[in-house]
Each structure stands twice: as structure tokens, then as C-alpha cells.
Amino acid sequence: MIRHVMGIEGTYPLLLVVWLAPLVGAICCGFAGPVLKRGAGWLASASVGVTFVAALLSWADATAVRDGAVGAHQALFAWTHGIRFGLLLDPLALVWVLVITGVGFLIHLYSIGYMAGDRLFARFFAYMNLFVFAMLTLVLSDDFVGLLIGWGLVGLASYLLIGFWFERPSAVAAARKAFVINVVGDVAIMLAIFIMIARIGSAGFGDVFAAAPSLGNALFPICIFLFIGAAAKSAQVPLHTWLPDAMEGPTPVSALIHAATMVTAGVYLVARCAPLWNASSDAQLLVGTVGGLTALLGAILGTSQWDIKRILAYSTMSQIGYMIMGVGVGAYAAGVAHFLMHAFFKALLFLGAGIVIHTLAGEQDIRRMGGLRQRMPLAFWGMLAGVLAICGIPGFSGFFSKDAVIQGALDHGHPWLYGTGIVAAGITAYYMFRMFLVAFAGEFRGSLPPARLGFHPEVHAVHGHDEAEHPPAWIMGAPVALLTIPSVAAGWIMAGRPSPWERLMSLQFAVPAHLHAPLPEAATSALVLVMVAAGIGIAWVRYGGHRSAEEAADRLRAEAAGMPAILRTAFYFDVAIDALIVRPAQALGTFAARVLEPHVVDGTVREVVHVTRWFGDAVRSFQTGLVRAYVVVVVAGVACVLLYYVLVGGMTR
Amino acid sequence: MTQYVALSAVLFFIGVVGVMLRRNPLVMLMSIELMWNAANILFVAFARTWLNDAGQVFAFLVITVAAAEAAIGLAIVVVVFRDARHVDVDEARILKG
DSSP states (O other): OOOOOTTOOOOOTHHHHHHHHHHHHHHHHHHSHHHHTTHHHHHHHHHHHHHHHHHHHTHHHHTOEETTEESEEEEEEEOGGGOEEEEEEOHHHHHHHHHHHHHHHHHHHHHHHHTTTOTTHHHHHHHHHHHHHHHHHHHHBSBHHHHHHHHHHHHHHHHHHHTSSTTSHHHHHHHHHHHHHHHHHHHHHHHHHHHHHHHTSOOBHHHHHHHGGGOGGGHHHHHHHHHHHHHHHTTOTTSOTHHHHGGGSOHHHHHIIIIISGGGHHHHHHHHTHHHHHTOHHHHHHHHHHHHHHHHHHHHHHTTOOBHHHHHHHHHHHHHHHHHHHHHHTOHHHHHHHHHHHHHHHHHHHHHHHHHHHHTTTOOBGGGOOOHHHHOHHHHHHHHHHHHHHHTOTTSHHHHHHHHHHHHHHHTTOHHHHHHHHHHHHHHHHHHHHHHHHHHSSOOOTTSOHHHHTSOGGGSOOOSSOOSOOOOOHHHHHHHHHHHHHHHHGGGGGOSTTOHHHHHHHTTSOOOSOOOOSSOHHHHHHHHHHHHHHHHHHHHHHHOSOOOHHHHHHHHHHHHHTOOHHHHTTTTHHHHHIIIIIHHHHHHHHHIIIIIIIIIIHHHHHHHHHHHHHHHHHHGGGOOSOHHHHHHHHHHHHHHHHHHHHHHOTTOO | OHHHHHHHHHHHHHHHHHHHHOOOHHHHHHHHHHHHHHHHHHHHHHHHHHTOTHHHHHHHHHHHHHHHHHHHHHHHHHHHHHHHSOOOTTTOOTTOO
């Protein structure tokens, strides 16, 4: 049933180009930044573009089936304990590589405009290329150790880029938080690898998946640890709290890392390990449930935010919840498809938001926007396409993939997740249109005094480098325009029976033979559409129509004031983590510093010192320094021994 | 046989007393040499009596070690003399605890 046996050894040098081009770019931008100046942006974009083209050229080989194995393989080298590194490009990896480099290329171009004038322009692109390299390492590795290396490196790149504007304490704190939570996941994956090596003697994908059915009671812990890693990286409940804070990074970073690619690494991991999950229905239930819960929670939290990027962050979390739910229940093709569509429309939304933020000199609070439709037509139309896509309006990309995920939950026998998905889809439509209408409809409110809008100006973040409002450069507009196309139209690859997408994915994932579908897809789509229409309708009633700036401001202030505490604190997750983990850890540290260190550790050492000194004092008088006295002692000792033998008679044979 | 053992015992006793009572390190080294050779006499005497060559071999080994010991001992004496301009062992007691 596992169609891809990945123990194959191959030689496919093009994969090395795919893999290493961004690393070369990162090294050049990192070390030759002052020389390259503006060229660093173009060089970095070119290195990602080269990778994209190389990956496209590999398409035919990546989807070719030879000896029952699909994909192109390039062996690298062997390490200890039978760990062999290699690169594998199969359809699953291909989808990720194309998104990482394709969307990544557009975001690199966009960054040239967005980061223009930043003091650390070249360093930014070095980090971005490093991220792309790390992400490619993650998805191209053919064993878990290589995957973990990429996993750690993307965490590092994410850390560096969230904290890119390191003069801001909030950015540094957010970067640290993201890194720490991600390390929780790294350690979990490491534990899973330890179990694999102990039980199977290998961490290669092929070996592990071949052994999956015979793992017995080791299978569930492996799945759990892998999923903890996936949850930390993909911001699944309860390890999601770093993602909204990660919006402290520059907006292109949010678009590339915290929307399109890195945060979907968890989806990749679950999809990659499909044979493990297929063998453990308990693990599948857990993954699906966490995904569904995250989809719902993220959507609910998205309704309560005012920062445009935090709204998008919660929306990302929610959409990844859908993907995790899809791959968790076994609807791999649907989950991966939703990753693809989401990468398009969420990158589009973030880049559109970036134009808004850039033009408004760093303003991120939607209460201080309004009426942007006339001022920023490109951002308006781009984001409208993105919003319609994420809501799942028929014909747009999100419609195909989200409905497939929701339908997949039902087909694989999880009616509760099915219901959760439908409800979350309605809430998604509500909060996306809330954001869209508050920001783009009505009249501009940015010139109103902040108090009128009910918040204190010092608490909201400011864009790193801009002082004045200015229109976006063409290089920021082009990626937005280009991303609009797949956001609208990419869904059609999932149309038809069997669709092109299904044919591609069937190379990777065995299609389940018999699924009971209690409801046809059309009924699911209808249910979702009713919810979506309701969500849009409520948003329209509350935020739509034409109101004066003052009237809208009063309404928004009232909404902010009436926000229940449970939403303002994002379901108390930060509070709970603080109380359950951070405070006990600090208390333990204080205990160690005040009690353990001085009294136990130092105390022991001090006691040893005391005893030694006392003993030394006791015996030092023997050391007279008088050689002849020593001789007397030696002779006396020998005499005693002799006396013993004479008296007791030990000398006799 | 008895004479050999008696001679050896006497030599050894002279050596021990010499090391214990004399303060000149050169004399002390000579006394130690006496003790080595008291042991050698026993080795050789018993080797001849019991027709076992191991004793003879051991005597050579002892001579070798004694030579090394004497070399080190004399070197120490020279160093002490250079440092303190005297060779009185009772005065050289900086290692007193």
C-alpha cells in the first residue's frame, strides 16, 4: 500500500542545484552585503528563481515511477548509526519546493521594494535566502535526521527574521518566544528519531515506513512526538501562541515564513509520514482533532483582533488547522491542496497588507484605516481576491481545497470535525470581511485622534524605517498582481474526475479503496456556502455600508470596549502557559539559586574542603622536613614488619 | 653460609645507622649504598648455595638501580648545595608541613 519505497539510491545532480542555490545566495548576501548594496535583493531573488526553474525542470523525473518508487533521488553521504543523507524529490516534496521557491521568488522581489532604505538591506536578503535553503533542506531530505536539520534551521531563520528589527524590544521578545516554542517541537522530533533508531536502526523514510506496520507499541509514541513537532512548527493548539507575536517581523517575512511555507512544515511532516499515521488510527484521531480545534479557535480569535497582521496570523493558524485536519484524518490530497491554495492567497493577503502598512508609514491598526479603496486600488483588488479565496467563494481557489478537506473529514468518519470545519468556515468569512470592510470601506480614520478610536497610540507597533506615507514601488505591485492569478484560479486543478491534482497525488498517496460518503460533495459545499454567506452578511451589517469616519470610529470604539476578556486574552493561552510553565520554571530557578546553589552544591564543596583541611592539619606535623626523621620512621616500619614475621612466623613456607 | 648472612646483616645495620645519624648527604648516600650491597651479598650467597642463577641476575639489577639512585641522589646534593651553599640535610627542610 505504500507506493513510494524510498530506499532507492540515485544520482540526480539537478537536485543539488535546487538545494544549494539559495545557500550560495545567502552566503553572497551575507558576506558581500556592503559591496552588493541594492544588488543583494536582486541576487537573492535570482538564486530563488534559479531554484524554481531547476525544480520545474525536475518535474518529469520527480513524478516518474521507477521500480515501484516515485521521485528523483540524489545520495549525499553516510553518517553514524546507518544514517544516510540524501535528497528526494517526489510529488509531495515537489509541491512544497515549487511553493517555497515560486511564492518565495515573488516575495523576494516584493521585499526589494518593501525593505528599500533599510540599514540592513543585504542582511535581510541573506536571512531570507538562508530560510529558503533551510526550508528546502527540510522538504528535500530523505531521512528524519536531515529533516530535523532543516527543521531546526528554519526555526533559526524564523528567529532571525522575526527579530530583524532588533531595536524593538517587542520584536526581540517575539523572536525568542517563537524560537523557544519551536525548540519544544525540535526536541519532540528528536525523541521520535531516537525511538526509530532504537527500534528500527534507521531514520530513513523508506526504512521507517516499511517498518511502520510492525512497530507495535512504539508506533504511537513516534507519531505523538512527530506531531508535537508538527504542532509547534505549525502553530497548532496549544503551541500556537508564538505565531501572532511573530508578526513583529517585516511583512514579507510574515508572508513567506509565517503564512506560506515554514508554518506549513507540520502539514508536510504529517503528509510525509502518511504510512505511520495510516497504521495508527489513534494518532490520526488526535491529529485531526487538534487540527479541527485549531481551525475553530484561530477563526474565533481572528474576529477579535485590530492589528491587520495579527488578524492574518490567526487566520493562518486557522487555515493550517484545516490542513492538519485534512492530512490528519487521512485526506492527504485535500490537506496538501489546501496548503497550496493557502500559500497563494495568504501570501497575497500579506503582501497586500504590506502595501497598506508601507503606504501608511507603518500603521497596522485597522481602526486607523478605512476608505483605502480609492487610495490603494491595487491592494484593494488584490486583497479582495485573497479574501474571496480564503472564504471559499465558488470558483476561487479556497473553495476547492477547503471543501475537499471538510468533505474528507466526513468521508473518513469524523462527523464532529466535519461540523467544526463548516462552522469555522463561516467564522472565517466573518472575520476576513470584517478586516476587509473596516480597512477598505467607509472613510479614512487615520487622521482622527487615537483616543477617539479607543486605544493608546504608544501600544501599537510601528513599521521599522518609514517616516512618511509614500506610494508602493512597482516592484511591490507586480508580485501582488501575479499572486492574484493563482489565488483566483489555481483551484481549477482540482476540478474534474479524476482531477489533475488527484492524479499527481495518487503517485504519492495510496487512494483509499472504499470510503463511505454519507453526504455528497455538493451538499457539503452548500452547507459551507450557507455559513459563509451568513458570516459575510453579519460582517456587512456591522461594518459595511457608508458611514462617516466619526460614526464608524464610535462603533469601533464601542466594540473594542465591549470585547469580552476571554477574547482579549486569546483564550488565556499565554496566561495559562505563563502560570503552568514559565512561573514554575522561574520558581525552580529561584529555588536553585537561593537554596540549592549556596546550601547544597556549594555546601557540599565547602564541607569537602573543611574535612580535607582538618585532615591535613592533623597529619602535617609528620612532615618535619627532616630527612633523617623519615628514615627513622621507615626503619621503624620495617622493624615492625620483621617483628611480625618473627613472632607470628609468616616466613615459613 | 652463616657468615654471609651475618656479614650482610652487619653491613645493613651499619647502613641504616649511618642514614639515621649522619647529617652529610654524601655519607648518607654511601650508607644507602651499603644497604644495597648487603642485599646483594645475600642474593649472591643464596644463588650459589641453591645453584639458582636468578640471584646472580638480581644482583646486577640491584647494582643498576643503585647506580641510578646514586646519580639522582648526587644530583639532588649538587642542587641543594648550589641553592643553599651547604649540604646539611637537617637545614634543608623547606618541605616541612
